Amino acid sequence: MAYLNSAVDVLQVPVIGRILRGRWGRLILQVPLVIFAVVLVIDGLTGPVEASRNLATVAPWVHYRGLVVLALLLAGNLFCMACPFTVPRTLAKHLSIRGKRFPKILRNKWIAILSLFTLFFLYEWLDLWASPALTAWLIVAYFVASFVMEAAFTESAFCKYVCPLGTFNFVYSSVSPTQIGVKNPAMCAACVGKECVNGSYAPQVAIRIDQIPVFNADGSSNSTQPKEIRYSPAGTLGCGTELFAPQIKSNLDCTFCLDCVRACPHDNASLFIRQPGRELTQPESWAKRWDLSLLVICLAFMGVTNAFGMVPPIYELQAWMIRNLGFQNELPMLVIIFGVGNLLLPLVATVITAGLSKVFADSDFSVREITAAFAPAFVPVGFAIWFAHYSFHFLIAPFSIFPVFQEFLGQSGNWAAFSGAVDLQVIGLLQMVVLVGGFLWSMVLAQRAALRLYQRAGLPGLLPWALLLLLLMLAALNIFSMPMEMRGTNFLFG
Amino acid sequence: MLLRLFMLMLIGLMAAGCRQDAPATDNPNIQIELIVNSERIVVGETLLFVQVYDAEDNLIDGAKVNIRGDMSHAGMTPVIRDIETGRDGQYETSFEWTMAGDWFIDVTVTLPDGTQDKERFEYVVGVP
Numbered sequence: 305m306a307y308l309n310s311a312v313d314v315l316q317v318p319v320i321g322r323i324l325r326g327r328w329g330r331l332i333l334q335v336p337l338v339i340f341a342v343v344l345v346i347d348g349l350t351g352p353v354e355a356s357r358n359l360a361t362v363a364p365w366v367h368y369r370g371l372v373v374l375a376l377l378l379a380g381n382l383f384c385m386a387c388p389f390t391v392p393r394t395l396a397k398h399l400s401i402r403g404k405r406f407p408k409i410l411r412n413k414w415i416a417i418l419s420l421f422t423l424f425f426l427y428e429w430l431d432l433w434a435s436p437a438l439t440a441w442l443i444v445a446y447f448v449a450s451f452v453m454e455a456a457f458t459e460s461a462f463c464k465y466v467c468p469l470g471t472f473n474f475v476y477s478s479v480s481p482t483q484i485g486v487k488n489p490a491m492c493a494a495c496v497g498k499e500c501v502n503g504s505y506a507p508q509v510a511i512r513i514d515q516i517p518v519f520n521a522d523g524s525s526n527s528t529q530p531k532e533i534r535y536s537p538a539g540t541l542g543c544g545t546e547l548f549a550p551q552i553k554s555n556l557d558c559t560f561c562l563d564c565v566r567a568c569p570h571d572n573a574s575l576f577i578r579q580p581g582r583e584l585t586q587p588e589s590w591a592k593r594w595d596l597s598l599l600v601i602c603l604a605f606m607g608v609t610n611a612f613g614m615v616p617p618i619y620e621l622q623a624w625m626i627r628n629l630g631f632q633n634e635l636p637m638l639v640i641i642f643g644v645g646n647l648l649l650p651l652v653a654t655v656i657t658a659g660l661s662k663v664f665a666d667s668d669f670s671v672r673e674i675t676a677a678f679a680p681a682f683v684p685v686g687f688a689i690w691f692a693h694y695s696f697h698f699l700i701a702p703f704s705i706f707p708v709f710q711e712f713l714g715q716s717g718n719w720a721a722f723s724g725a726v727d728l729q730v731i732g733l734l735q736m737v738v739l740v741g742g743f744l745w746s747m748v749l750a751q752r753a754a755l756r757l758y759q760r761a762g763l764p765g766l767l768p769w770a771l772l773l774l775l776l777m778l779a780a781l782n783i784f785s786m787p788m789e790m791r792g793t794n795f796l797f798g
Numbered sequence: 799m800l801l802r803l804f805m806l807m808l809i810g811l812m813a814a815g816c817r818q819d820a821p822a823t824d825n826p827n828i829q830i831e832l833i834v835n836s837e838r839i840v841v842g843e844t845l846l847f848v849q850v851y852d853a854e855d856n857l858i859d860g861a862k863v864n865i866r867g868d869m870s871h872a873g874m875t876p877v878i879r880d881i882e883t884g885r886d887g888q889y890e891t892s893f894e895w896t897m898a899g900d901w902f903i904d905v906t907v908t909l910p911d912g913t914q915d916k917e918r919f920e921y922v923v924g925v926p
Contacts, residue, residue, distance in 0.1 A: 354870075355870060355872040356869060356872055356876060361871075361872035362872045365871075365873065366873035431870075431871075433872055434871050616898070697873050700875075704873060719875065719876055720878070723875045725875060787841065787925045789899050790871045790874075790898070790899035
């Protein structure tokens, strides 16, 4: 089944559905976050330099990340839906109606991989977790980059090809229980303007009369009726990431902005409840491209490397590099650690694993096709690694944002009232359950991929991938079983 | 709509002006020493001793001492202790290093006459 049409239409839920479908539905969600982003920038640049007392560091690095993974698991890509960075973008997009398209050579996920790598690298190198001012500048940079790219190009190039936060959400919203779909694909086939992707916005009012099929109860149609299709300045811009609603097979690249729903003149597009991870079991959901496959696999490895940056062995490794390789500062060491862990290792491991799988299964499929078939299996284990990490930071001080906000407002922070935390042993148990659960889900997906691809030679073809998934899970489990140690690394150089 | 958005942002900017600076700063007439009762500072419970001196190096009794331990990164709840009793200018409290890593301890001393001083002490806490 290519299109999605489930029994439960989220946008039919009273009040919530009406608000979300409304013209200002997205802006209602975005405005509070824009205000909050402005507050973070202000506090980051003018507030206390201590990260634990500043909203600019507490909100993004503790609460945002914890809530995002929870939302992805339980609801969907809610952060992209309410993304504050796209508010100025909307203005920029109006400016770029006749602009250029993003260069074809860059219309892939290579930049997204690099931007994710860069964000995680900067996080460690600049100790963003300990610097309110740098975090504030990062937020400003997001606003500027989003605005500039949307002003320069017609589509939402920043969201689709660059934004590391969006890329993270795109990949892991594939486990989410919601997805955009259509009520009746036959209506989309008959639709003239395809407003869900082309938009219903026009600088001046324009009206077109379409002949729309009238559907019988059994879905057949033997008559049409005229329908007035209105384009106006009050219209919607259509899908920024250029997804055509009836052809959406995956949450990948969907920002959940619901512009397709608002633009559709036939009220045919909507947000549906679906089986979590639906697209991961369907081989046609994702394009068989190296950039896409490596994005998913690299992101899982990045989860391990990112967590590795917060346990004692990284300091031992850096001390060893100083002693034996003569490094004088942190930059080259982090380039090596992150370059190997986040890019080189997943690349080499993927090529070797796919090669072994091909040989063991005696398959005619190319290494690219084999990698593309198994890449979705890295989503659950990768998500589990990130979930285990981010939920730790969130659960260890879930209410810390309240006293920090009190202090921002000039009051005395009531730390005693908001010092509640989940017990470390409970968090450890949760991490283990999540990691093992994610691994088992990944194994089910890998097994299905192997049987689909290799049929009777499925088991030998599966073995290399199963081993890689197991190693990834065990590495994460080992890291999360260690005590956390959060240090700036200047101490290494006295 | 953009105008409304701008107004809301302006409210945010105004709210930023509410944050108060730390009331206590370095007071040359008061010296504060912080002693950690362990050879190697590791995660777990320990005892902290604060000694308060006047300008002539005499120990001061009767002060109120507030200790606030924060980690350098965001998200850890601070460890806050108030000590209202002390003998011979020495103030003692239990304290828990809740995670390994970079810590800074702010000690704020308020003398009976209301004079205040604040000192910061930095530690690297290891794993046990």
